Amino acid sequence: MPALTIDKARKEFPSGEQTIVAVDDVDLSVDDGEFLVLEGPSGSGKTTLLTLAGALATPTSGSIRLGDVELGDLEGNERSAVRRDRIGFVFQSVNLIPFLSATENLLAVRQLGGGRVDRDARDRAEQLLEELGLGGRGDNVPDELSGGQRQRVAIGRALMNDPDLLLVDEPTSALDSELGRQVVELLRDEVDRRGVAAIMVTHDERVTDLGDRIVKMVDGALVES
Amino acid sequence: MSIAIRELRRRFGQFLPVLVAMTLLVVLLVVLGAFLDGLSRSQTGVLRAQGDRVLVLSDDADLAPSRSRLPDGTVEALAQVDGVEEVGRLSTVATTASVDGDVQDVVLVGYDLATDTLPEPPTSGEAVVDAKLADLVDVEEGDTLAVGPDARELTVTTFVGDVSAGSPTIWVAADDWLELADTVNPTERATTQAAVVSGDATPDELAGTGDGLAAATVDDVIAADDVVTQQSSTFQGIIGVTFVVTLLVVALFFVLLTIERVRLYAVLKAIGARTRDLVAGLAAQAVAVAALAVVLGIGLGIGLTLLVPPDLPLVIVPARLAVLAVATVVVAVLGALGTLRRILRIDPADAIG
Ligand SMILES: Nc1ncnc2c1ncn2[C@@H]1O[C@H](COP(=O)(O)OP(=O)(O)OP(=O)(O)O)[C@@H](O)[C@H]1O
Numbered sequence: 240m241p242a243l244t245i246d247k248a249r250k251e252f253p254s255g256e257q258t259i260v261a262v263d264d265v266d267l268s269v270d271d272g273e274f275l276v277l278e279g280p281s282g283s284g285k286t287t288l289l290t291l292a293g294a295l296a297t298p299t300s301g302s303i304r305l306g307d308v309e310l311g312d313l314e315g316n317e318r319s320a321v322r323r324d325r326i327g328f329v330f331q332s333v334n335l336i337p338f339l340s341a342t343e344n345l346l347a348v349r350q351l352g353g354g355r356v357d358r359d360a361r362d363r364a365e366q367l368l369e370e371l372g373l374g375g376r377g378d379n380v381p382d383e384l385s386g387g388q389r390q391r392v393a394i395g396r397a398l399m400n401d402p403d404l405l406l407v408d409e410p411t412s413a414l415d416s417e418l419g420r421q422v423v424e425l426l427r428d429e430v431d432r433r434g435v436a437a438i439m440v441t442h443d444e445r446v447t448d449l450g451d452r453i454v455k456m457v458d459g460a461l462v463e464s
Numbered sequence: 465m466s467i468a469i470r471e472l473r474r475r476f477g478q479f480l481p482v483l484v485a486m487t488l489l490v491v492l493l494v495v496l497g498a499f500l501d502g503l504s505r506s507q508t509g510v511l512r513a514q515g516d517r518v519l520v521l522s523d524d525a526d527l528a529p530s531r532s533r534l535p536d537g538t539v540e541a542l543a544q545v546d547g548v549e550e551v552g553r554l555s556t557v558a559t560t561a562s563v564d565g566d567v568q569d570v571v572l573v574g575y576d577l578a579t580d581t582l583p584e585p586p587t588s589g590e591a592v593v594d595a596k597l598a599d600l601v602d603v604e605e606g607d608t609l610a611v612g613p614d615a616r617e618l619t620v621t622t623f624v625g626d627v628s629a630g631s632p633t634i635w636v637a638a639d640d641w642l643e644l645a646d647t648v649n650p651t652e653r654a655t656t657q658a659a660v661v662s663g664d665a666t667p668d669e670l671a672g673t674g675d676g677l678a679a680a681t682v683d684d685v686i687a688a689d690d691v692v693t694q695q696s697s698t699f700q701g702i703i704g705v706t707f708v709v710t711l712l713v714v715a716l717f718f719v720l721l722t723i724e725r726v727r728l729y730a731v732l733k734a735i736g737a738r739t740r741d742l743v744a745g746l747a748a749q750a751v752a753v754a755a756l757a758v759v760l761g762i763g764l765g766i767g768l769t770l771l772v773p774p775d776l777p778l779v780i781v782p783a784r785l786a787v788l789a790v791a792t793v794v795v796a797v798l799g800a801l802g803t804l805r806r807i808l809r810i811d812p813a814d815a816i817g
């Protein structure tokens with residue numbers, strides 16, 4: 240069974256008299272351990288598709304399944320739990336919690352929803368930071384880290400709860416190209432090591448070769464390339 | 465430690481304005497409460513000095529001792545009631561007293577029974593005196609007071625505290641009071657106003673002793689006092705308004721804070737926080753800030769009441785502080801919950817992109 244199955248998903252936004260079709264009847268599936276690269280021009284609906292896949296928004300029509308869980312069947316708190324336990328997000332604009340250290344940012348996803356921060360959680364956070372080349376920076380708050388380091392902390396946070404699906408939106412846009420490639424390589428390593436399914440949105444042609452499969456999106460629809 | 469409490473500690477400056485505002489409001493509440501309790505205490509000292517006894521009055525007095533005139537023989541009749549231990553007379557009259565030409569309004573009290581506060585009645589020509597009189601004029605034990613229009617001389621045997629009835633009180637034996645009261649008001653023959661009764665007899669049993677009698681506990685007589693109830697309802701009104709202001713201040717602060725944190729909350733929701741978690745975090749911050757404000761405010765408030773001149777009747781009552789502390793924390797939580805709707809509306813999809 241694919242980690243993610245998107246079936247005729249459509250997302251419309253009302254805009255005055257008209258409706259914008261941001262995602263136009265998209266079919267897509269991603270397997271465990273597969274690293275999918277999603278590219279396409281600005282405004283083509285890439286971010287919107289990620290919000291649907293990540294249970295951040297509901298499709299106007301169509302179905303989205305995570306493993307065998309139909310996201311449309313979940314109510315509010317269940318969606319929160321799915322986001323916390325089964326999905327890892329890396330946002331374009333990093334979005335770490337500014338008053339928490341790197342380690343605490345990772346542990347925060349454990350605390351949400353009433354989880355406990357135990358020895359295991361601490362070990363895992365430490366190990367992830369180590370893997371991401373941030374050993375020794377765990378006590379620094381985001382302001383004390385460089386852009387690339389912050390993006391790596393965000394990746395650690397996304398992986399903290401051992402998700403089934405990793406959703407990454409333009410991770411390199413704030414980084415210079417060399418650093419960008421390093422970060423994506425790290426991401427690729429983590430996907431391989433953990434066998435997690437991943438979708439990465441990027442404009443950056445220098446990193447698209449790191450994906451297993453490249454899918455192009457134009458005007459809300461997918462064009463396999 | 466929760467994320468919210470970490471934020472509070474690390475971003476303390478962000479919470480400083482609301483902490484300062486709440487602390488000042490708590491100071492105001494402490495001072496208002498001290499005025500309320502001080503005023504009512506300074507009115508009711510004579511009654512409170514009677515402890516848990518029952519007062520018997522004439523029933524046309526509406527439980528106001530100064531308007532009561534006990535029928536002859538009431539005291540003797542009350543003594544016969546089952547369960548009665550002691551019966552004593554209690555009467556008051558407003559007059560003046562002068563010390564070395566310094567004239568003060570006083571209330572002259574006649575009594576029979578010693579209590580926890582009061583010694584046995586002094587002998588004729590002597591008086592037990594309210595310590596508050598000593599705050600107002602220079603008088604010591606052994607000094608002589610000239611009381612009433614005839615300037616009857618009374619020697620001060622001792623002072624007792626917390627027995628004022630609006631004005632300072634001067635306590636004499638009940639028989640002496642009858643005689644002195646006649647000099648205060650020559651047109652009417654002085655009559656004993658009330659009886660104080662100790663023992664197991666209920667107010668109803670005591671009131672049934674004779675025609676035209678009413679009986680009530682000290683607390684009920686105080687509660688029936690117009691001056692006291694008017695003062696306390698005025699102060700309670702001001703205190704209530706202060707709590708409303710506190711609620712609005714806290715609510716406004718947390719709304720502004722939430723607006724500032726929309727992005728943070730969207731991210732937290734996106735990574736799995738439920739609305740409940742976010743609201744619980746805000747409530748925890750509100751409780752922490754309120755608790756700190758209560759500690760600081762009560763400290764400062766008590767300090768302030770110590771600086772106030774002693775003729776202002778301010779009294780700090782621990783039970784009132786406890787109520788105030790709990791109410792402040794509850795109000796703060798309610799204020800913080802005012803942001804619930806706003807937090808519910810935050811869209812986790814805004815975190816991405
Ligand atoms: N919340 C929204 N309300 C209305 N329209 C929206 C909303 N979100 C996205 N859109 C519209 O949907 C379309 C797709 O937007 P989306 O952000 O998915 O594009 P994108 O491919 O991620 O673009 P970019 O590469 O610039 O990030 C755009 O036309 C956008 O204006």
Ligand SMILES: [Mg+2]
Nearest residue numbers: 285286287817
């Ligand atoms: Mg986008």
